[in-house]
Amino acid sequence: MSGSAQADIRTRLQEWLPKLVLAPSFAVTLFFVYGFILFTILLSFTGSKMLPLWTFVGWKNYRSLWALDNWHTAIANIGVFASLYIGFSMAIGLMLAIFLDQKIRGEGMLRPIYLYPMALSFIVTGTAWKWFLDPGIGLEHILQQWGWTSFQFGWIKDGRYAIYCIVLAAVWQTSGFVMSMFLAGLRGIDNEILKAAQIDGASTWQLYRRIVIPLLRPAFMSAFVILAHLAVKSYDLVIALTGGGPGRDTELPATFMYSYTFTRNQMGIGASSAVIMLMTVAAIMVPYIYAELKEKK
């Protein structure tokens, strides 16, 4: 009698064990991710300054946020940065992938060179490019010494152009990764389809435009989603490269949130900017994750 009861408990335990083991991870995720998101959303409706204060002020923070010049600069910058960063990374990635896919000798040597920047911290990347683009010692100085004395390149110190320096460094860092995503896509295309098209007399250009690139749609999707969410999250690179300057000319939402929350003691406004960042990323990621999980089923 007691033997069977014991066995019963054991099977019960075995049934519950997987859920028990999973529970801590899930609980941690619920608390540290979703609980924290809720916390920040609530905070964005309070008049918090240096520390969280639970005096609710309605939409006041959001109204102040959209009235701030710094926020408008950040939004304009993220628009410029994200579209150029995504556009150039994809164009360069696709081009390199297609070229590498032409039975290139030395592919095994080129690929790791294209991809290694992905292993570096944005702070390292930022440091390297910061000094290389610095007019005093970097590119401008180098070309002037080489004899092109009228050459000028001071973008990183010029508020109008500094954002393009950030685009350059960011593209440098991730375009090799985009290349490898496209290359994997290219290598996965069914050989027979291409053969058939060639027999039908399609030129190489037509082959790529009409058949190969449309077949790469999933790779385009993934690349876009990854680059878009990296763009919204960009923080380290700006800090290392320009520190948000000159002035506040290269401010992005991520740097805006940090400085308003932790240095300007406007926590309510900082929280509301974080909520807007989250909404943007969610709008991109949620449909993507949903579609991927549905497909898997």
Next chain:
Amino acid sequence: MSAVTQDTAVSTGRIARVFFYLILVLFALFYMLPLYVMAVNSLKPLSEITGGNMMALPRVWTLEAWASAWSTAQIGVEPTGLRPYFLNSILMVVPAVAISTVLGALNGYILTKWRFRGDNWVFGLMLFSCFIPFQIVLIPMAVTLGKLRLAGSVPGLVLVHVVYGLGFTTLYFRNYYAAFPTELVRAAQIDGAGFFRIFWRILLPVSGPIAVVSVIWQFTNIWNDFLFGASFGGTSQPMTVALNNLVQSSTGVKEYNVHFAGAILAALPTLFVYIVAGRYFVRGLMAGSVKG
């Protein structure tokens, strides 16, 4: 697969091929440029950078900048060099990678071999957490770490990195285990093997490759993190934050050669991993984006 490339190669002319090589090599030079600039200038005395040309090889080769970056350079207010921060990073990375990978393996095992109602929701919620902009959790995390008395400490950073790395490690192991035949698990179950025994004896022995992917991904991500380190590092700041402090310090002469040496020091561990296990690194990147 190589047949595909052959097909497309057939129709490209000689001139086109020269053009391909030209572009490919030009881009290789573009990608190597910053590394070259850092390496070459870290081996020069400062005067050769400010008075000379950044692209030139050193006339006097010296390791002084490296020694200074490692042990005497001014970081913030202390002339400690990067060494203590390198140690902080190691102390933070090792446990964070180990814990998140073990938990990821168990989660992946459960989500594929012990499925239950709503498991896809659990996974979806964990997966989304990989992609949130971390600004959304900074304030409550600061409050929580303060309450737990972990603010500004290495264990605090370990906790943060485990929590926000779990989604990725779970994703890796889940997708990997999904391809493992569930019948074997069921058969072992009928033979009386329990939850942990099946994991230990059947799943774990085949998990080598994905464990390497997970370890490399977590190592790279956590080593390279700046935002959490800067926000919660306190007196235990990691390498990236220290490097940024070194480079941005506004006092005194800008020692570019020391900055470059420091940057390479900060990059060395992840570069080393990339060179030794590049194949797995690429797989991890791909699995994090093109799933399955």
